[in-house]
Amino acid sequence: MKRIIPFSKYFVPAMIFSGILIVIGLVGYVVKGGFNLGVDFQAGLLQEIQFAPTAFHLSYDGRGNAAISFNRNNLYIVISGSGLEGVTHEFPFSTFGTTDSLIAGLSGIEGIHAIGVAPGTTPSRLLVQSAQGNPQLGVDPFVVHYLPPDAEPIAIEDVRETLSPLGTVSVQVLGASSERRFMIRMEDQEIQGSEGVSAEKIIRALETRFGAGGVAVTRADYVGSRFSKQLTDQVGLLMALTLLLITIYASIRFKPQLAIGAVLAIAHDALIIVAFVTWTRMEFNTTTIAAILTILGYSINDTIVIFDRIRETLRIYPEAPFEEVLNRALTETLSRTVITTLTTMLAVLSLFIFTTGSMKDFALALLVGMISGVYSTIFIASGFVNLWTIHAKKRTKKKFAGVPVASKA
Numbered sequence: 001m002k003r004i005i006p007f008s009k010y011f012v013p014a015m016i017f018s019g020i021l022i023v024i025g026l027v028g029y030v031v032k033g034g035f036n037l038g039v040d041f042q043a044g045l046l047q048e049i050q051f052a053p054t055a056f057h058l059s060y061d062g063r064g065n066a067a068i069s070f071n072r073n074n075l076y077i078v079i080s081g082s083g084l085e086g087v088t089h090e091f092p093f094s095t096f097g098t099t100d101s102l103i104a105g106l107s108g109i110e111g112i113h114a115i116g117v118a119p120g121t122t123p124s125r126l127l128v129q130s131a132q133g134n135p136q137l138g139v140d141p142f143v144v145h146y147l148p149p150d151a152e153p154i155a156i157e158d159v160r161e162t163l164s165p166l167g168t169v170s171v172q173v174l175g176a177s178s179e180r181r182f183m184i185r186m187e188d189q190e191i192q193g194s195e196g197v198s199a200e201k202i203i204r205a206l207e208t209r210f211g212a213g214g215v216a217v218t219r220a221d222y223v224g225s226r227f228s229k230q231l232t233d234q235v236g237l238l239m240a241l242t243l244l245l246i247t248i249y250a251s252i253r254f255k256p257q258l259a260i261g262a263v264l265a266i267a268h269d270a271l272i273i274v275a276f277v278t279w280t281r282m283e284f285n286t287t288t289i290a291a292i293l294t295i296l297g298y299s300i301n302d303t304i305v306i307f308d309r310i311r312e313t314l315r316i317y318p319e320a321p322f323e324e325v326l327n328r329a330l331t332e333t334l335s336r337t338v339i340t341t342l343t344t345m346l347a348v349l350s351l352f353i354f355t356t357g358s359m360k361d362f363a364l365a366l367l368v369g370m371i372s373g374v375y376s377t378i379f380i381a382s383g384f385v386n387l388w389t390i391h392a393k394k395r396t397k398k399k400f401a402g403v404p405v406a407s408k409a
Helices: 007-031 099-107 156-166 199-210 225-253 256-280 286-316 322-354 357-401
Strands: 044-051 054-060 065-070 074-081 084-092 112-116 142-146 169-174 181-187 215-223
Touching: 007 256, 007 322, 007 357, 044 199, 054 099, 074 099, 084 099, 099 112, 156 169, 156 181, 156 199, 199 215, 225 256, 225 286, 256 286, 256 357, 286 322, 286 357, 322 357
Parallel strands: none
Antiparallel strands: 044 181, 044 215, 054 112, 054 142, 065 074, 074 084, 169 181
């Protein structure tokens, strides 16, 4: 016969331990001044930048207007204006494979002046389009950037250190480290301060540290405080709605005490992740929200599997003490729980090891959440159901304690 593990002995110590962790998390939230909010929850100036050297400069002094646009395969120059028919000049990178050949082709357009900066053998497919400046070409040179394939990654800590003299700034890695892309947000109060912090000041500070002409702005927006507050409110509503729907589902499928136990378990997991994010100062952004919701889904799935086994075991052993039934059900599902969790954690661990930026934080939060999910299912959800059953039996005994037993005639 398989040995039954006495999980019930550890229910109360586990609840005390969890309570201590949650209190520590709440204290950390107060002491640390709340979450380390990421760029998604702060009003202010938002820029997506890429560290990419200058490939060449373009200017235009001809008739009408000249606009530039390009993608991975082609570069386009559109000439238009009053009294002119719109003309589009296309330069396929398959034909103009290097910046030298591309510059020669561009210089053939009347009024266009192209001056190379990068080595002439630089492949045209490495060009990076920048949103910096006006896409309409004029007398002032328009900078076209490129990303060398052997470019060294830039550490996010160096970017933060460079921008820290400008005020409160948030920096987030975008994509792979080899792409050298970052999202930068300057808080609203810093922008509206006495001196003001403009997009130009941010770029100037970065170019002073990392090289002139080496920063391409791929996106520039201003996010108002109203939108930021709306996003924060929606996150709170989303979390509350998730808990409500899980409560309704669990109440329909199980008895009330099991439904409440399941909700307490996922609430426990959410608070543990909040404590972890608070004390590690991990950025709290939409990726963190996605991690929390993923953890809640994983945890409730594990809880429902175990509760199903508890219900089946009660049918098989209707006369057995509830603690014995609980311990038997948890023991029988332990191997399934451990194998499933470890298998999933191997995949998440790969994400944590081989990725960077927000994806690495996402994987780390999932690792912590999965451990918490297994723990809460066994000791929090099951422990609550056990305590509920014990108190229910005590109330039943008290209710019928004074009722005389009918004697047989």
